[in-house]
Each structure stands twice: as structure tokens, then as C-alpha cells.
Amino acid sequence: MELAAVIEEIDGYIRKEFLEGDASVELTPSSPLLEWGILNSMNTTRLAAFVSERYDVTVSPKAMRTDNFRTIENVAHMVLELRDRPEA
Amino acid sequence: MFLDWQPHQSKEYDDMLSAVRERLDRPRPPEGGLRELWRHCGELGLLGLCVPAEDGGGGRSALDTAHLIEAFGRGCADTGLVFATSAHQFACAVPISAYAGDEVRRRLLPALCDGSFIAANAMTESEAGSDISAMSARAVRDGDGYVLTGTKSWASNAPEADVFVTYAVTDPTAGFLGVSAFVVERGTAGLSVDGPFEKMGLGTCAAGSVRFEECRVPARNLLGEEGEGSAIFQHSMAWERACLFAGYVGLMDRLLERCVAHARERRQFGRRIADFQAVSHRIADMKLRLEAARMLLYRACFRLDRDEALPMDSALSKLAVSEAAVQAAVDALQIFGSRGYLVSEGLEVVLRDAIPAKLFSGTSEIQHELIAKGLGL
Numbered sequence: 001m002e003l004a005a006v007i008e009e010i011d012g013y014i015r016k017e018f019l020e021g022d023a024s025v026e027l028t029p030s031s032p033l034l035e036w037g038i039l040n041s042m043n044t045t046r047l048a049a050f051v052s053e054r055y056d057v058t059v060s061p062k063a064m065r066t067d068n069f070r071t072i073e074n075v076a077h078m079v080l081e082l083r084d085r086p087e088a
Numbered sequence: 089m090f091l092d093w094q095p096h097q098s099k100e101y102d103d104m105l106s107a108v109r110e111r112l113d114r115p116r117p118p119e120g121g122l123r124e125l126w127r128h129c130g131e132l133g134l135l136g137l138c139v140p141a142e143d144g145g146g147g148r149s150a151l152d153t154a155h156l157i158e159a160f161g162r163g164c165a166d167t168g169l170v171f172a173t174s175a176h177q178f179a180c181a182v183p184i185s186a187y188a189g190d191e192v193r194r195r196l197l198p199a200l201c202d203g204s205f206i207a208a209n210a211m212t213e214s215e216a217g218s219d220i221s222a223m224s225a226r227a228v229r230d231g232d233g234y235v236l237t238g239t240k241s242w243a244s245n246a247p248e249a250d251v252f253v254t255y256a257v258t259d260p261t262a263g264f265l266g267v268s269a270f271v272v273e274r275g276t277a278g279l280s281v282d283g284p285f286e287k288m289g290l291g292t293c294a295a296g297s298v299r300f301e302e303c304r305v306p307a308r309n310l311l312g313e314e315g316e317g318s319a320i321f322q323h324s325m326a327w328e329r330a331c332l333f334a335g336y337v338g339l340m341d342r343l344l345e346r347c348v349a350h351a352r353e354r355r356q357f358g359r360r361i362a363d364f365q366a367v368s369h370r371i372a373d374m375k376l377r378l379e380a381a382r383m384l385l386y387r388a389c390f391r392l393d394r395d396e397a398l399p400m401d402s403a404l405s406k407l408a409v410s411e412a413a414v415q416a417a418v419d420a421l422q423i424f425g426s427r428g429y430l431v432s433e434g435l436e437v438v439l440r441d442a443i444p445a446k447l448f449s450g451t452s453e454i455q456h457e458l459i460a461k462g463l464g465l
């Protein structure tokens with residue numbers, strides 16, 4: 001699966017699950033999810049569970065880092081990296 | 089899958105149970121005697137069961153560690169001591185051994201394992217309890233160190249502690265992932281502790297608040313990397329939710345034994361109360377909850393050892409054990425009737441010691457949330 005497709009799916013998940021369809025939030029692939037509070041500890045756990053199931057990867061506690069969750073792009077890169085190198 | 093202990097593991101459990109009964113089974117430490125008890129625990133290896141052997145610990149797996157903590161909880165009537173030493177081990181020694189640099193590990197871990205040092209984990213703040221993303225403590229890099237400012241509202245062991253593991257925001261733009269973990273040693277300028285709090289149970293475990301006022305710690309006291317605090321805390325909680333709660337499994341074993349013995353012995357209406365199905369079935373339900381909780385706990389440990397643990401695993405285990413422990417204490421009081429209500433019987437204290445298990449390490453509601461979120465709900 002290509003980066004753009006992963007980004008689109010994660011974007012869709014966040015809009016539906018965390019923003020509850022609120023179109024007024026100008027979400028882009030580089031929006032700061034953590035800084036805006038879209039990803040708090042609970043939502044990050046949910047997002048990690050979603051990508052684990054959807055892309056068949058394991059998001060270990062070690063992977064719960066800022067550089068993996070700051071933006072949608074970061075999350076998508078992490079997914080692709082975990083798929084190619086599960087120990088990453 | 090092999091769902092029972094090997095003979096050598098059963099022997100280790102039996103030996104630990106006997107040693108704990110001999111050396112630690114009293115309801116409260118003698119006045120001023122906590123340090124001595126702590127050293128006894130160190131001698132029995134109970135303070136660093138899972139810490140690597142080269143750091144002074146027992147080098148055991150999570151599963152073997154939980155098994156021995158279970159023996160501790162069963163053999164020692166002082167649940168406050170079991171809790172205090174487990175918080176020291178799983179929320180402090182574990183992250184130090186997994187994330188500290190060589191110098192800090194070498195200096196602190198042997199003393200934490202042999203009982204010379206007591207450790208406290210300071211995460212909770214007055215406005216950041218269940219929601220750790222609301223943390224306000226800050227740490228700012230300054231030359232070769234960090235300056236910590238903030239107040240932690242609850243830390244078990246704090247009034248006695250020599251070492252604190254604490255968490256502070258280093259990157260305010262990164263939400264809860266902008267948190268870093270630090271080790272702070274007693275005597276550091278700017279560190280002060282209040283307490284002990286007057287609590288309803290877990291008497292041996294002194295708890296207090298911890299204040300950092302322009303508290304400067306060397307950079308080597310950072311655990312892991314900057315921004316890794318949240319992952320470190322989750323790692324500690326996975327160990328704590330699995331292994332600390334093994335003490336409550338042991339406690340339930342002890343309660344069950346007492347209830348069975350009492351139901352066989354106590355006679356009313358010319359019969360043993362065990363002959364009344366209402367009583368025997370209550371005890372059967374205690375057994376059912378105990379064994380189900382025990383299996384969930386072993387599975388959480390098993391997965392922790394294989395690096396496969398998901399937040400849901402330790403949440404299921406923690407929730408099952410803590411809820412079963414409170415219910416077991418209520419059941420025991422009912423089975424013992426009025427004498428169970430007497431302080432001298434030692435059962436009311438079990439209830440007071442069990443109730444906080446539904447609060448610390450994440451409340452029961454938060455465990456339900458973790459399970460639900462893990463299911464994609």
C-alpha cells in the first residue's frame with residue numbers, strides 16, 4: 001500500500017472517530033495532532049489499535065514516540081516502516 | 089501451551105511462602121521499623137525479582153516474578169508492605185533498569201534491590217490523575233542538566249524515599265508524548281516532600297506529595313530519551329498492572345483458605361455453615377473469580393515476557409484482580425458474620441487494603457476504557 005493511501009485512511013479514521021465529522025477542523029497530513037490535543041493518551045491508544053489491525057503491524061510501547069504520532073504523515077510513515085521492518 | 093508450573097518453580101514459590109511467613113507475616117511494621125522490613129525484603133530478593141542479575145536483581149521473567157509476588161501476598165498479612173515494595177520495584181526499579189544509563193543503573197539498582205534505598209514513583213498531579221496529558225510539571229534543558237518545576241500530588245513511599253522516578257513535560261507542543269522521565273535523588277536542592285497522608289488502608293505504605301522548585305538534575309538522570317516518558321510510563325504500568333497485582337492474587341488465596349476453614353468449623357442450626365448452599369456457593373464464586381483473575385494475570389505476564397503485551401492484556405488482568413479482591417474481602421466479611429467486622433479478626437483491614445486496588449495503576453473505569461479502545465470501540 002502506498003503512503004498516500006495510508007494517509008488517506010488514517011485521515012478518514014481521525015475525522016470520523018475523534019472529530020466526529022466536525023468539518024470546521026482544518027485537518028491536513030501535517031496538522032500537529034498532539035499539539036492540538038486531537039491525540040490524547042486514550043485516542044493514541046485507539047489509533048494504535050486501529051493501525052495495528054488495519055495494517056497488521058505491532059505498535060510496541062517503544063514506538064509510542066512524538067516523531068511517530070506528531071502528524072498524520074508521521075503515523076503513516078511509522079506504519080509503512082513497521083510493515084517493512086517489524087522491529088523498528 | 090503448558091498451563092502449570094514446573095516443579096522447580098513450585099518449589100521456589102513454596103520456599104518464598106515459608107520465608108515470608110517466617111520473616112514478614114505481621115500486620116504492621118514495628119514503630120520505625122520500615123527500613124528493617126525493607127532490608128528483610130531485600131534479603132529475600134523481593135525488591136528486584138525482575139531486575140537483571142548484573143544490576144543486583146534476580147533476573148527473573150515477569151511470570152516468575154509474579155509467582156513470587158503472589159507468595160509474598162499470600163504469606164504476608166501486611167498488604168501495605170507488599171504494595172509499597174511492589175510499587176518500588178515495578179514503577180521505579182523496572183524503568184531504571186530498562187531505561188537508565190550505566191552510571192545511574194550501577195549506582196542505584198543494587199541499593200534498590202538489597203533494600204538500602206526506597207523508591208517512589210511520582211506521576212499523578214492534582215489536575216492530572218487519570219488524564220496524564222493534563223500534566224503541568226515542566227523540565228527545561230539547561231546546560232548539562234534539566235530544571236524541574238511542578239508538584240506531584242500522590243506518590244506512594246514518597247515520605248521515606250531516597251529515589252524518585254518522575255515525569256515532566258519537555259516539549260509542550262507534543263501533548264502527552266512530550267513528556268520525559270527523570271530520576272531525582274533525595275537531597276537534591278529544590279526537591280521537597282509532604283506527608284504522610286492519612287489514608288484508609290495500606291498503612292505501611294507512606295504516601296505524600298512531591299514538589300520540585302527549580303530542581304536541577306544532571307542530564308544523566310533522564311530515563312531513555314527526551315519525549316520517551318509516556319512510553320516509559322506505559323512500560324512501568326504494564327509491569328505494575330501485571331506483577332504488583334499478583335500480591336492481591338496471593339491475598340485472595342489466603343482469604344479463601346480462611347473462609348473454607350471457617351465455613352467448615354462454624355456451626356449454626358446444628359450444622360456446619362458450609363452445609364448451607366448460600367455459604368458454600370459464595371465460596372465457590374470466590375474461587376471462580378480468583379482462578380479467572382489469576383489466569384488473566386499469568387497471560388499478561390507471559391505476553392510481557394515475549395514482548396507481545398498489548399495495553400488490553402494488563403488492563404484485563406488488573407481489572408479482574410482488583411475487582412475480585414474487593415469482592416473477596418466483602419464475601420469474607422459476610423461469611424465470618426459479626427466476628428469478621430471486628431478489627432481483631434484482621435478482615436476489615438483486607439477490605440480497606442483492597443479498595444485502592446481499583447484506583448491506583450489506573451482506575452477500573454480507565455481499564456474498561458483501555459479494553460474498549462483495544463477492541464476498536
Ligand SMILES: Cc1cc2nc3c(=O)[nH]c(=O)nc-3n(C[C@H](O)[C@H](O)[C@H](O)COP(=O)(O)OP(=O)(O)OC[C@H]3O[C@@H](n4cnc5c(N)ncnc54)[C@H](O)[C@@H]3O)c2cc1C
Nearest residue numbers: 209210211212217218242243244444447448449451453454
Ligand atoms: C493507594 C494509592 C496509591 C497511589 N500511588 C501512586 C503513586 O505511587 N504514584 C502516582 O503517581 N500516583 C499514585 N496514586 C494516584 C493514582 O494513580 C490516581 O489516583 C489515579 O490515577 C486516578 O486519578 P485521580 O485520583 O485523580 O482520579 P480522577 O482521574 O479524578 O478520577 C475520578 C473518577 O472519574 C473516573 N474517570 C476519570 N476519567 C474517566 C474516563 N475517561 N472514563 C471513565 N471514568 C473516568 C475515574 O475512574 C474515577 O472514578 C495512588 C492512588 C492511590 C489511591
